[in-house]
Amino acid sequence: MVSTPLRQFRISAPCSTANIGPGFDVLGISLSLYLTLDVKVGGDNGQDFEMTYSGEGAKDVPLTPEHNLITKAALYVLSANGIQQLPRPLNIHVDNPIPLGRGLGSSGAAVVAGILLGNALGQLNLSRSRLLDYCLMIERHPDNVAAALMGGFVASYLRELSPEDMEGIPESESLLEVTPSKVSPQPPLGIGHYLRLSWNKDIKCIAIVPQFKVATAEARAVLPTSYQRQDVIFNFQRLAVLTTALGQSPPDADLIYNAMQDKIHQPYRKTLIPGLPEVLSSITPEKYDGLLGICLSGAGPTILALATKNFDTIATAAQAVFKEHGIQESFYKVLDVVEDGSTCVEL
Ligand SMILES: Nc1ncnc2c1ncn2[C@@H]1O[C@H](COP(=O)(O)OP(=O)(O)OP(=O)(O)O)[C@@H](O)[C@H]1O
Numbered sequence: 001m002v003s004t005p006l007r008q009f010r011i012s013a014p015c016s017t018a019n020i021g022p023g024f025d026v027l028g029i030s031l032s033l034y035l036t037l038d039v040k041v042g043g044d045n046g047q048d049f050e051m052t053y054s055g056e057g058a059k060d061v062p063l064t065p066e067h068n069l070i071t072k073a074a075l076y077v078l079s080a081n082g083i084q085q086l087p088r089p090l091n092i093h094v095d096n097p098i099p100l101g102r103g104l105g106s107s108g109a110a111v112v113a114g115i116l117l118g119n120a121l122g123q124l125n126l127s128r129s130r131l132l133d134y135c136l137m138i139e140r141h142p143d144n145v146a147a148a149l150m151g152g153f154v155a156s157y158l159r160e161l162s163p164e165d166m167e168g169i170p171e172s173e174s175l176l177e178v179t180p181s182k183v184s185p186q187p188p189l190g191i192g193h194y195l196r197l198s199w200n201k202d203i204k205c206i207a208i209v210p211q212f213k214v215a216t217a218e219a220r221a222v223l224p225t226s227y228q229r230q231d232v233i234f235n236f237q238r239l240a241v242l243t244t245a246l247g248q249s250p251p252d253a254d255l256i257y258n259a260m261q262d263k264i265h266q267p268y269r270k271t272l273i274p275g276l277p278e279v280l281s282s283i284t285p286e287k288y289d290g291l292l293g294i295c296l297s298g299a300g301p302t303i304l305a306l307a308t309k310n311f312d313t314i315a316t317a318a319q320a321v322f323k324e325h326g327i328q329e330s331f332y333k334v335l336d337v338v339e340d341g342s343t344c345v346e347l
């Protein structure tokens with residue numbers, strides 16, 4: 001058999017925190033913890049298909065192309081562009097430091113990495129905004145994937161799709177069931193719109209991560225389907241202020257702390273996360289110098305604290321409150337906001 005030239009590349013996709021309090025499904029921030037894929041395709045590299053995996057999820061994540069979220073996303077991009085299978089020989093090593101199902105955008109990073117993988121394997125040269133359209137056909141809220149793909153502090157929205165746009169497009173993940181006999185539909189053009197917001201680089205993100213999972217689907221299922229007008233206005237007011245407040249220097253702790261309050265998702269998610277209201281209400285700028293604000297990270301259970309100093313003190317205080325509510329095991333990481341987003345570099 002004639003072998004194709006060996007290509008090697010590395011894909012990196014950062015973890016992300018979403019919502020930042022009032023910005024449910026709107027705000028995302030990419031953070032300094034990266035899912036990486038080391039890929040070898042073509043040449044004479046032995047096995048037909050090999051996928052290896054280290055890090056978070058190593059015991060649970062499936063490693064067959066049709067079942068792994070990363071390769072499923074890659075197969076979807078390829079299929080929508082007329083390529084029905086992964087090229088062979090193909091060797092992928094995944095290293096994942098992002099805890100799964102904890103509110104740090106593990107699925108967003110996996111989807112973005114998979115879409116970049118499909119783009120690179122098929123040599124499709126899709127633009128970054130077109131890649132976002134593909135990501136949004138899989139993870140249909142834009143906050144995590146827009147931040148992971150584009151980098152930085154990002155606000156985003158989805159274009160409303162007409163019934164004609166949606167023709168042939170199934171609900172969410174079923175799109176990923178790529179079969180060799182069926183070409184996947186291309187996403188409508190320009191679904192995702194985003195804007196990079198200013199971020200004050202003195203602000204670090206402390207992620208306090210309890211040792212239990214909350215699946216995003218479950219954390220969305222507990223939300224109501226309609227809201228009181230005053231709760232929606234409460235969030236709009238804070239969201240508008242927060243988008244600018246986090247870029248200002250010096251940061252105004254009182255303004256930010258209050259602008260990070262939320263009535264749309266956190267109050268409902270407390271049923272899934274013991275101690276959530278107590279952690280959020282007891283860690284305040286008055287008690288902890290350097291603290292700017294505190295909220296649920298994504299769908300939880302991770303807590304996000306924004307601060308300029310005293311990171312360890314703030315994190316251990318949150319851990320202590322969790323302990324009082326029966327969550328004995330947790331860890332924390334102090335993360336930077338990263339500007340670059342996801343990358344694919346040929347080696
Ligand atoms: N590196 C990965 N490889 C394969 N599948 C992954 C990977 N990372 C995440 N997943 C899939 O995504 C699921 C977790 O997604 P989920 O949306 O529930 O949580 P999250 O993305 O970590 O949190 P959030 O969306 O709140 O930030 C995992 O159970 C797994 O199925």
Ligand SMILES: N[C@@H](CCO)C(=O)O
Nearest residue numbers: 018024025216298299
């Ligand atoms: N905005 C999403 C983020 C988690 O994926 C949520 O809170 O459900």
